Amino acid sequence: MKALALALLFISISCAHTPTPKPIKIEKVEPGSFVGSDPAALESAKIFEWQRYYKNPPSSTDKAEMATQIQTDGKSSSISAQLRAARNALALGDRNRSKNLYTDVLKRDSENLDAQLEMTHIYLGENDSQRAFDYLTSVKSILDKTERPDKDYTIRYRYALALAYLKGKTRADGHKILTDLIEAEPSFTLAYATLAQSYLENGKVELAEFIIKRGLDQDTNDPRLMNQLGIMHLKAGRTTEAKDWIQKALDKDPSFVPALVNRAQLAMQRREFVLAENDLKKACELEPLNPDAYITRGILYRQMGKVTAAKSSLEHAMEISPLNSYARFQLAGLLQDEFKDKTAALQLYYDVLQSSDVELRNLANIQIQSIRDSRLYQ
Numbered sequence: 001m002k003a004l005a006l007a008l009l010f011i012s013i014s015c016a017h018t019p020t021p022k023p024i025k026i027e028k029v030e031p032g033s034f035v036g037s038d039p040a041a042l043e044s045a046k047i048f049e050w051q052r053y054y055k056n057p058p059s060s061t062d063k064a065e066m067a068t069q070i071q072t073d074g075k076s077s078s079i080s081a082q083l084r085a086a087r088n089a090l091a092l093g094d095r096n097r098s099k100n101l102y103t104d105v106l107k108r109d110s111e112n113l114d115a116q117l118e119m120t121h122i123y124l125g126e127n128d129s130q131r132a133f134d135y136l137t138s139v140k141s142i143l144d145k146t147e148r149p150d151k152d153y154t155i156r157y158r159y160a161l162a163l164a165y166l167k168g169k170t171r172a173d174g175h176k177i178l179t180d181l182i183e184a185e186p187s188f189t190l191a192y193a194t195l196a197q198s199y200l201e202n203g204k205v206e207l208a209e210f211i212i213k214r215g216l217d218q219d220t221n222d223p224r225l226m227n228q229l230g231i232m233h234l235k236a237g238r239t240t241e242a243k244d245w246i247q248k249a250l251d252k253d254p255s256f257v258p259a260l261v262n263r264a265q266l267a268m269q270r271r272e273f274v275l276a277e278n279d280l281k282k283a284c285e286l287e288p289l290n291p292d293a294y295i296t297r298g299i300l301y302r303q304m305g306k307v308t309a310a311k312s313s314l315e316h317a318m319e320i321s322p323l324n325s326y327a328r329f330q331l332a333g334l335l336q337d338e339f340k341d342k343t344a345a346l347q348l349y350y351d352v353l354q355s356s357d358v359e360l361r362n363l364a365n366i367q368i369q370s371i372r373d374s375r376l377y378q
Helices: 002-012 060-074 079-091 095-108 113-125 129-144 151-167 171-184 189-201 205-218 223-235 239-252 257-269 273-286 291-303 307-320 325-337 342-352 358-376
Strands: none
Touching: 060 079, 060 095, 079 095, 079 113, 095 113, 113 129, 113 151, 129 151, 151 171, 151 189, 171 189, 189 205, 189 223, 205 223, 223 239, 223 257, 239 257, 257 273, 257 291, 273 291, 291 307, 291 325, 307 325, 325 342, 325 358, 342 358
């Protein structure tokens, strides 16, 4: 049971990540450029690269510098400075403060596309599709009345719209948009990765492999696609090949959190707990709002016998991702087995029954029946 539950997490690892940025110090932004991006590189493959990546998690000094800059930028009269503050707050894991800063920008400029698109991704990260669609509707309205909208904004809107569809019950619409983006922008490897991820989640491994390899034809160094090949091999039981591809992804980008989480999981299977703990510590520091990193850390601590730390990590995963059914399932199992709290576990298992993941719902049902049966004989 535990092995089957753990296997689910390998499938759900996100193909994209939001690395922690160094403090963004851009004093002047040319009209039409994406604040924080390289003004000379607005092609679709780079429009999401507005953050400067760390090879390792930021130090305490770096974080303090970012926090200080957030204070200064948040009070600035410059919209670009306030956007910078919102991004840095999000990078430090302060989602609520980031929302407030983006809201301040929109109070001053209700049609600011950067703020609206980035708020969309915040709500997508919270699985709040309705709020995400509210912002996307506004973005579309602005783009429709713009005579010549910048290409990067159009692509960013279409990509965010695809993600929103994938989060809801219209996965086919999301696939169609991603396919159109790939046809229009063959070098946009993030679209390949997102499309392949969706197919992997639905068990369409051969189709996912086709998409991944098409993406690698465009960019042989894309860590997202390498990591996905690792997941694909893992699903097929080819552990050695999986390990090789996941390591290749980290060789290209040592801060790619999904690959760090996957490497930690492989280490956990070999009971190399120190190696797994190091990867997960780095993953959580790089992306403090990544629930997969904290869920896996909770599973690791449970295997190590650190049940209090495991509970804390899983509870934190639920805080940053309230609708995450896998976090609830793992916490329920921990409460049931290690803390003997069947009442709390039962409520969490009932919550999991709302998940769209059929296999996870089946596992929850089995545990619910087990608790019910055990109470009959008490």
